[in-house]
Amino acid sequence: MKNPSLYVAAAAAVSLASVLAMPAHAADEAAGAQAQSWELSAGASITSDYMFDGISQTDSNPAVQGYLEATFGMFYAGIWASNVNFLDEADVEVDYYGGVRREYGKLSVDLGILYYAYYERPAAPYDAVEILLKTSYALTDKVTVTGNIGYVPEWADVADDYFGMDAGIEWAFYDKWSASANVGASLVGVSGSDYIWWNAGVSWTPFENVTLDVRYWDNDIASANCAIADTCDARIVATLSVDFSLTDLLHPDSAPVAAKY
Template sequence: MKKIVLATVAVTCLAGSAYAADMAVKAPPLAAPVATNPWDVAFGAGIYSDYNFRGISQSNRGPSVNAYFEPRYNVNDSLQLYVGAGGWSIDFSNKASAEIDIYGGIRPTFGKLALDFGVWYYYYPGGQCYNAAVPGDCAYNGNILPNAPLGGNVIKKDLSFLEYFAKATYTFNDNIAVGGAFYYDDNWLNFGFDAKYLSGNVKLTAPSNWLPTGYGLYVSGEVGHYWLGTTDAFYGSIRLPDYTTWNVGLGMTYKVFTVDLRYYDTDLSEASCNAITSDFNASFSPTNITAINTNGLGSKWCGQAYVISLKADLTYGSSLK
């Protein structure tokens, strides 16, 4: 009897082992990890009632369009490398009608803190030169502008310049973000001096349950200060004034689209604005005669401005897949 029981137990154990072995063989293999493509591309376009750059109109208070294309490489979840190219339609006093932007940089993030370090080149093709005060001066700065600004305004053919920047944004939560930025221009608008621009900004985003699905609402503002310098001899070796600029606006988003209404202003007088811009629409007033603006012309390119824009911003990785 004892032998029969032992034999039964042995057969049962062998059968169980065989069944377990059979189950191991038939078990499905572990799923391979999903490969993530580190490359992405951001691109977009917009139309603006005025291209206002740091408080100064770049489009003669008229409409402007822009577009950009930005390939990105995500080294990991906290580090991104990028390059980009873009363009704006402009209306400068030297008859340049386009701004071409070429840029690149690195974006590290540390939790709620996002940083951005890079370099930006502003290229303004198609410009022409004018300086009636110094015969032959344009021979060193480009061809003579046929329909030049009147009243003594002067302008170079080439206003292109290189800029280095550092930005930081801290996102407290889904509704509050604050930031700051510093820009260094090695030869601002080819005036012959380096310039520095420092700004701070805040953005308040409405809670998602305030609006229908897909919509967003925000209020944002910025205050910045530009430190300028003394021009080269072409512009009379004058000290251009430092200035402060600010803007505040309300925006609504829907998926990849944004509509933004924004108010811009500066503390520049019309005379100082003319000295900086050589505005071809400048008008004369005795009150505009100053040590750096002896022709008495005044420009409205730096004053109060309301700008409405419609933009679309997409990324291949999230917007199109």
């Protein structure tokens, strides 16, 4: 699996780089013509369970998370952190990331690279580097579809390449309410390790930049194949998050808050 996946990822990155370099639509060009400036955004959330690809990262316990992100034009870089619990003294996950975001009319493209670091773990690390491509397309002013693909070369815990992919849809059905669903696949070059996950939920934004999300998560992993008991079980997760622009606090009427990676 290693060599073919590496060739695919490299080809995709080269092709996307060419696309990102192409001129965007007239509206995007007009916006780009304006003087660029640094923007700084931040956010925090509390969740009943930190879920990643359909598996609990906190042994079914709550998590407190936060991020800080700087953008300049189409470029961005940031840091995101959360508590974790893998029953082996890995207590904190910190993600360092950066990349390029562009919009072409109704299409948004984001090509980034992430470094996942896990602290307080004395044994072999989970640390990994991921190349991540995220896309979204506005079908209407209320319906948006998304597609993401990630590639991790030589993932330490399985000593093989990892591919993650997912597709989703979001519907803003009433003022401050929206519903969304996602389905994804995690593909690892180890027999019996591949699985499919999915989620569906509703989000409510009672105040600007404050969101409450309630979501059902599940996957097709058999209990016997779950690395940590119960972390692969189906569950309902509630998350309260707040996002704000530090730039706006210093300079009102500036650009809106950037999306966390």
